[in-house]
Amino acid sequence: MNDRVVVAGAVYDQGRLLAARRSAPPELAGRWELPGGKLEPGETGEQALVRELREELGVETEPLERIPGEWPLAPGYVLRVWTARLVSGVPAPLQDHDELRWLGPGESDAVDWLDQDRPAVAEAMRRLPTGTDAPGATPEPDAPTGPLSDGARH
Numbered sequence: 001m002n003d004r005v006v007v008a009g010a011v012y013d014q015g016r017l018l019a020a021r022r023s024a025p026p027e028l029a030g031r032w033e034l035p036g037g038k039l040e041p042g043e044t045g046e047q048a049l050v051r052e053l054r055e056e057l058g059v060e061t062e063p064l065e066r067i068p069g070e071w072p073l074a075p076g077y078v079l080r081v082w083t084a085r086l087v088s089g090v091p092a093p094l095q096d097h098d099e100l101r102w103l104g105p106g107e108s109d110a111v112d113w114l115d116q117d118r119p120a121v122a123e124a125m126r127r128l129p130t131g132t133d134a135p136g137a138t139p140e141p142d143a144p145t146g147p148l149s150d151g152a153r154h
Helices: 045-057 115-126
Strands: 004-013 016-022 036-038 060-072 077-088 097-103
Touching: 004 045, 004 060, 004 115, 016 045, 016 115, 036 045, 045 060, 045 077, 045 097, 060 115, 077 115
Parallel strands: 004 077
Antiparallel strands: 004 016, 004 036, 016 097, 060 077
């Protein structure tokens, strides 16, 4: 296969999944995705995911497992998705995004996902750690869901 690989992270924290709203390119702006980016030569998918999430969101993550399958993007590109645990930092929309939102169980339809992300999001939500299963953190009873930013950053 000669397709270039784009990696994305189903980032979990406190029993929630992170969604990122695209700010670019214009044809994708306003739609939501699992954050990530292109695999660079010599990188594994897991290495690319950690690098991309650091660059795009300013956080450190630990890849957990690859969600089975891959999805076609633009011609010559395929999407591969890993679940990942937030290790440190507070996600911020640093590159290509203008808003982030944590989604809890049953909230995956709260945002307008990019079509190619929908199958991976559905599987990520099925795998969503809850309660004592949440890696790295025990969910707080009143942990907020919703926007991480006020959307004013464009």
